Amino acid sequence: MNELFPIYVKLDQIKTLLVGGGPIGLEKLEAILFNSPRAQVHLVAERIDANVHELIASSSTLTASERAFRDEDLENIDLIILATNNPVLNEHIRELARIKHILLNVADKPSLCDFYLGSVVRKGNLKIGISTNGKSPTIAKRLKEFLDDLLPEEIDETLTLMSNFRNNLRGDFQEKVRLLNEHTQDFFRREAYDRED
Known part of the structure; x- marks a missing residue:
């Protein structure tokens, strides 16, 4: 049973540490920036690939230190992502993260993770x-x-229309919820009907 609690994190409001500057580090950094282009990320790695350097140079919210991890790298950090193939280092940072109550993700090591990407x-x-x-x-x-293929590109226009509709509703909370549910139910019926044609 999946007991994970889904949340969406505002990475532009917290500080993330990414340890690892190879292909996996690049993959994690690209995923972060795809979802949160203004994320504040500090990357630490003994060797940082050219593609990673390029990505860091293209953003004012990314910084890097090309050196070995230091315990003090965790100061003022809210979230940690490890993209190393060093099990000893991963375990060390895991212990530090627990002591400091910092959430941790370790690439390809679910047992060490507090959260998954x-x-x-x-x-x-x-x-x-x-x-x-x-x-x-x-x-x-x-x-x-x-x-991705199933959802129409126009879904964002629908979200804007629904936001405007919601903002103009009058009445108490329960009445607003009833009207919104009624309106969205009709929308999805129409979408299904249109797809059948």
Whole structure:
């Protein structure tokens, strides 16, 4: 049973430490920036690939230190992502993170993670996170591709219209919820009908 609690984090308001500057570090950094272009990330690695340097240079909210990890790198950090192939270092940082109560993700090591980086479907303001509880990132990726193809590009226009509709509703909370539910139910019926044609 998947007991994970899904949340969406404002990475531009907290500080993230990414340890690892190789291909996996690049993959994690690209995922962060795809979802949160203004994320505040400090990357630490003994060797940082050219592609990672390039990405860091293109953003004013990313910084890097090309050196070995130091315990003091965790000062004022809110979130940690490890992209190293060094089990001893990963365990060391895991222990420090527990002591400091900092949430940690370790690439390809579900047992060391406090949270997972799931696949994400993004269409404008709509964002859908997909989790397999760390069991199969490949299935999550396939579901992402399926939903990405399924959802219409116009969904963002619909979200804007619904936001305006909601902001103009009068009445108490329960009446607003009833009207919104009625309106969205009709919308999805119409979408299904249009797809059948």
